[in-house]
Each structure stands twice: as C-alpha cells, then as structure tokens.
Amino acid sequence: MTVARRFLVMAAIGTAVVTALGACSAAPKTPQGNAPAVHSQDINPKPVSELRDGGTYRWAIQQWITQYNKYQTDGAQGDAEAIVALVEPQLFDRGADGVPKVHTDTLVSAAVTATSPKQVVTYVINPKAKWSDGKPITWRDFEAQWKALNGTNPAYQISSSAGYEKIESIAQGASPNAVVVTFKQGFGDWQLLFDPLFPAVAMDTPAAFNAGWIEKVPVTAGPWKIGSLNKTTQTITVVPDPAYWGTKPKLAAISFRALDSSAITDAYLNNEVDEAPARTPETYKRLKPAKNTDIRVGARWDETHLAFSARGALTDVRVRQALGMAVDRNALVRAISKDLPFALAPLGNHFFMPNQAGYQDNSGIYGTFDQAAARKLLDAAGWTAGAQGKPRTKGGKPLSLTYVLNGSGNQSSKDTAQLIQSMLGQVGVDVQIKQVPGNDYFEKYINVGDFDLAVFRQVDEVFPSMLYDIFRQPSGNNVYQNYGRIGSAQIDQLLLQAQQSTDRQAAIALYNQVDKLIWQAGHSLELYQTPQILAFRHTIANEGATGLGTQNYVTTGFTKS
Known part of the structure; x- marks a missing residue:
C-alpha cells in the first residue's frame, strides 16, 4: 500500500550547520556505521497473530489537508497521498527491492498481453471489489481516470499526465472484470498508472475532479474509510471499513494530527504521537534515548x-x-x-x-x-x-x-x-x-x-x-x-x-x-x-523504515507485550 509521496517539507540539517561553513573540512566526531543495505527494511516484522486487536496508531502530518485528489495540482502533497492510499484501491505493492507486485485485494492479475503492433496491458479486477456507494469497480473507472489525466482537456487541473497521454483506448475485456488498455506508444512504467484508482463518479467532470475532493473524500474503496475530519483540532481519522472485501486491518484506527515540523519531536516525547522523524542530529539526539523507543533506519526514494x-x-x-x-x-x-x-x-x-x-x-x-x-x-x-x-x-x-x-x-x-x-x-x-x-x-x-x-x-x-x-x-x-x-x-x-x-x-x-x-x-x-531515520514506539510492528518498498497498514499493529 503506497504511502507518502512528493513535496514534503525539507528538514534535514542540524543546529550545528551554520558553524560548519567555517570548518567544513572537519570529519564527523561520532563513530558511524554503514548506510542501510540495499533492499533492506527495518519494520519490526511480526506475524499478525502476535498482535493485539485494536488500538489507535497516532501519526503526525505537517499540514491540514485541503485537497485530497492526489492527481489534482494542489493534491500532489505527501501527507494527502498517504491518507488517500489507505482509503482508495491500490493496484500494486512494492517489495523491499522496489519491484511492484499485484495487490490481490484489488486485482486478480495485471500484465502486458501484447507488444506488437501496440502495447496492451490487461487488468483483471477482483470481482468482489466495489466502491463505498455500492457500485462495482469496473473498466469505466479506469476510463474516467485516463480521460481526466491524459492532458486533452485543460479544464482538468492535473498534476501530471505522465503515461496517461500515451494511452489510445480503454475497453472492457473478455470478461466483465477485465480491462484492456491499449497504448499509442510503448510505456515501460505502466505499473504506476491507475494506482491508486479513483471512482469515475468523482473524476468524470472537471468540477468533480478539481473541487469534489476539497476537504473531503467523496467515495472510497479501501480497507479504511474516513472516520472524521476535524479542522478545529487539525485531526483526521481513518477507521476500518466493514464493507471491505479484502484483508481487514488489525488496528481500530489511524489518526493524523497536523503539527508544525518543529513540534513533532516534543509531541512524540509527550506520548501524543507514535512515530517521529529522527533524521536530523538535533532530533536524533533527543529521540534515541527516549523510553520504549526503537530507531528504525532505511534508504527510501x-x-x-x-x-x-x-x-x-x-x-x-x-x-x-x-x-x-x-x-x-x-x-x-x-x-x-x-x-x-x-x-x-x-x-x-x-x-x-x-x-x-x-x-x-x-x-x-x-x-x-x-x-x-x-x-x-x-x-x-x-x-x-x-x-x-x-x-x-x-x-x-x-x-x-x-x-x-x-x-x-x-x-x-x-x-x-x-x-x-x-x-x-x-x-x-x-x-x-x-x-x-x-x-x-x-x-x-x-x-x-x-x-x-x-x-x-x-x-x-x-x-x-x-x-x-x-x-x-x-x-x-x-x-x-x-x-x-x-x-x-x-x-x-x-x-x-x-x-x-x-x-x-x-x-x-x-x-x-x-x-x-x-x-x-x-x-x-x-x-x-534524505536519511530515513524514524523513532517508533517499540510495541508497533510491521511499520517503520520500508526503504524502496511500500507499507501495508493492514498488518500494522501493536504487539501484545
């Protein structure tokens, strides 16, 4: 399940930096180990059976989310995308090596089925997959997303047309759950398209696309749904969706609280959030000795x-x-x-x-x-x-x-x-x-x-x-x-x-x-x-520094002891 992507606020140099200019030839004083190994992850892996049921995982974000349409110009912001990834259908997961694999809750299969005379990709949708309004997920949702994002209609204020402008047509395949995507030209990164998939009803007009996702998520189809959006307290909560057909989350809720970057470390030390970035010297020094805390490191894109x-x-x-x-x-x-x-x-x-x-x-x-x-x-x-x-x-x-x-x-x-x-x-x-x-x-x-x-x-x-x-x-x-x-x-x-x-x-x-x-x-x-160094409550399992991989919050939870 893909999480935060794009345009996160930079915060990566410690308080001693300004003095470094006059002594930039000095070597670091602290002995250091090797950087994280290629394709490594540090997520405290545990079988789901060893986790307790329920619990709220508390996550700090850097701003209140105004636009939840990640494909709209103002929605290309990492915290918004992290939340949307929980509530909308994902097509692929990435392993520690960064290689995508089919997300089987949404798809039965996805593959290049022809390369000549044109590239064709065929998706087979899980027949159980449906939107929160009760409608099944179909090829029409793929079609609407393509038409919105292919750049032919300037009324759609899109953040990117990459890949979508190369599609020639989308049609139903041999079965009602099959989607046939034919490309005008080759496109090697086809697995990035339609991920996450958005509902046609909230994408098929410029008005719905541009304004229909402002401070709301109109339709969902993920293991989570929006529980509350509280602008006064700057908190957003997602909860398990009982109508979800796939694997159910172990947690009872994930809460997001908008905090200034400078306040996140204190919020963690005050037990107000369950993770905090420790990628700067100043935050690392404060968080490393914190009680019941693991420092998890990785090499993310x-x-x-x-x-x-x-x-x-x-x-x-x-x-x-x-x-x-x-x-x-x-x-x-x-x-x-x-x-x-x-x-x-x-x-x-x-x-x-x-x-x-x-x-x-x-x-x-x-x-x-x-x-x-x-x-x-x-x-x-x-x-x-x-x-x-x-x-x-x-x-x-x-x-x-x-x-x-x-x-x-x-x-x-x-x-x-x-x-x-x-x-x-x-x-x-x-x-x-x-x-x-x-x-x-x-x-x-x-x-x-x-x-x-x-x-x-x-x-x-x-x-x-x-x-x-x-x-x-x-x-x-x-x-x-x-x-x-x-x-x-x-x-x-x-x-x-x-x-x-x-x-x-x-x-x-x-x-x-x-x-x-x-x-x-x-x-x-x-x-x-940017170094991936994170402080976590030591009881949090299956979450942390994922490196080139993606995080599956369905398996995230708290250990029993």
Whole structure:
C-alpha cells in the first residue's frame, strides 16, 4: 500500500550547520556505521497473530489537508497521498527491492498481453471489489481516470499526465472484470498508472475532479474509510471499513494530527504521537534515548534538493549554474551526517537513488563546489562584483534573490536557509529569506512559482517516469510540477523516449542522458538522499523504515507485550 509521496517539507540539517561553513573540512566526531543495505527494511516484522486487536496508531502530518485528489495540482502533497492510499484501491505493492507486485485485494492479475503492433496491458479486477456507494469497480473507472489525466482537456487541473497521454483506448475485456488498455506508444512504467484508482463518479467532470475532493473524500474503496475530519483540532481519522472485501486491518484506527515540523519531536516525547522523524542530529539526539523507543533506519526514494526559479536574474542559465557551483554540498552532508547513525554523500542523480538500479553520478561540474568558476559565470552574465560584503550589480540593480522558507519547519530548515544564504553571499549573491506560513508554503508559493530559491523533498518516485512533469516544459498556464519553469525541448524529447522504452536498460541509459542535461540547465541542485531515520514506539510492528518498498497498514499493529 503506497504511502507518502512528493513535496514534503525539507528538514534535514542540524543546529550545528551554520558553524560548519567555517570548518567544513572537519570529519564527523561520532563513530558511524554503514548506510542501510540495499533492499533492506527495518519494520519490526511480526506475524499478525502476535498482535493485539485494536488500538489507535497516532501519526503526525505537517499540514491540514485541503485537497485530497492526489492527481489534482494542489493534491500532489505527501501527507494527502498517504491518507488517500489507505482509503482508495491500490493496484500494486512494492517489495523491499522496489519491484511492484499485484495487490490481490484489488486485482486478480495485471500484465502486458501484447507488444506488437501496440502495447496492451490487461487488468483483471477482483470481482468482489466495489466502491463505498455500492457500485462495482469496473473498466469505466479506469476510463474516467485516463480521460481526466491524459492532458486533452485543460479544464482538468492535473498534476501530471505522465503515461496517461500515451494511452489510445480503454475497453472492457473478455470478461466483465477485465480491462484492456491499449497504448499509442510503448510505456515501460505502466505499473504506476491507475494506482491508486479513483471512482469515475468523482473524476468524470472537471468540477468533480478539481473541487469534489476539497476537504473531503467523496467515495472510497479501501480497507479504511474516513472516520472524521476535524479542522478545529487539525485531526483526521481513518477507521476500518466493514464493507471491505479484502484483508481487514488489525488496528481500530489511524489518526493524523497536523503539527508544525518543529513540534513533532516534543509531541512524540509527550506520548501524543507514535512515530517521529529522527533524521536530523538535533532530533536524533533527543529521540534515541527516549523510553520504549526503537530507531528504525532505511534508504527510501527520498531526495532533498535546492530548487531554482527561472524568473528575474535566474532566467539566465549561467546564474543558475553559478548558484549550483557556489553551494558546498560536501559541507552540507558532513553537517547532516554529524551525530547520525550513518554518513551521507552528495546525490548525483535526479532520477535514481544510490541504492537503486540505474544510479550514476551525473552532476559533473554543475554539482562541484567551485567558487572561482561561479564568480566567472556571474561575471560573464554581466553581474559586476561589488565591494567586500556587497552584492553584485547589473544596470544599477543588486543581485538579490528570495529564498522562501516554510515557517512551520524546524530549526534545521532555518539553519539550512542560513547556510545557503552565507555560501551564496561569498560569491556576491544577496539572499533574502522569506518565512511563510506552513499551510501556504506549497499552495501560495511553490506551486505558483513565487520563489527564487527553495529547499524541499521529492518522495517515493521509484518509477522514473513519475518525474516527467517535474522536468518538462510548461504548456501555457499549466506548469505541471515544474514550478521553477526550467526546461528545454531536448529534455522533453529525451524524457519521452525514456518513457516509451520497454527495454529497462535502454530506459535507464536515456534517463541518465537527460539527467546530465537537467544538471546543465540548472533546474535544481540535488543535495542528498534524505536519511530515513524514524523513532517508533517499540510495541508497533510491521511499520517503520520500508526503504524502496511500500507499507501495508493492514498488518500494522501493536504487539501484545
């Protein structure tokens, strides 16, 4: 069962970071072990028979959810997607190796049934599967989702059309439960489509798609259903759905409480939530000795990056390239690694994680700390160096950029902003940090491109084609998820070629080729694979650091002792 994906607020550098700039060659003082092994998980696995019935698992989220349609522009937010994944039908689960397998509660089977003259995928729906309004799940639901997401109707405010625009037709197959999807072109990552599947009745008009999921989930078909949405207390609760035909959850409820990132550690220590991120030195130090606590670690598809906009001075690619060279990524990861159980390294790829097949470091000169090269690029772009401590100027205007900071973030995110501000200041770039309310951060700033610089995360993009809309060129008013509006026709062409390749190794080669162009374009500066370090109540089983896999909350529960 897929959980949190995309656009989680960055929080990954400890309080000591700001001082690290002046001593960035220092090695971590704390002895560290190896990073989590490839394909490993740390979830306290237990047979369901050893778990007690009932109990409420309390989970902190970072903001109140306004849009529950994960396919709508404002719904591409990790906490919303985590909740939706519990209440809507999943088609696939991923094992620890990241490889998808059919979710048998929803599907009997799913496979490529033809490759010539066109690619055809046939899904067979579990005949017991039905929506909460009593209607069976059918091929019509697949059809409605395709029509909403294929990009042909601009009235649908979609977050991504990746893969859906390659479908030619959807029809009923040989049996009433069979769905035949025919593609116009090959699509290697077909298993990411329709997952989760949404009901046709809540997708088949632009009004239903865009507004029908605002602060509500109109129809469900998962092991859980919405129990309550309380905006006053900022809490959301899901409970088992007695009408669900598949495996029933062991827990009595999962509750979600919106908290500022800075408040989650205290909430855990006060026994108000049952898990908390421990991926920063400051949180790790506080949570590791906590009573009845396990620290669980893994290597998730989870990256933290510095996003650039293409407005103002940043319309010039040389300025964006210079910013990338002026940031000392090694200093950042050394500071992040200090006092954590394992060390990190700068990330060199926008598509693949170091523990994932296909990874190679494509950063080249654009990810190499080189202040002299950064200064030369700024000189060439016409930004004249000023007096010591003064920003560069051009046409009488200073080179001043706005770094938008999530005000709900913890001290770590504030330290990160200050460190980047200091690094860029050394090459003559003035950075003004603008702190904004957490609930406004994405909707009013990132999503609409109202920033010059911002640091945040992408999560669980295990299928590389999921990243298509992050790097493709905007079309008219639709920026997809390319909020910095940076791209090129060549990048688009290679992304499409990679998507269409059904040869996995050929696709990997193409994604690495386009990744080099993304680095060159100064789209964003990859910082590191965000460490997956979590504190859990030791009685919680079958939940934790899942690595490249997905979490099945049906089997999550509390041990009997």
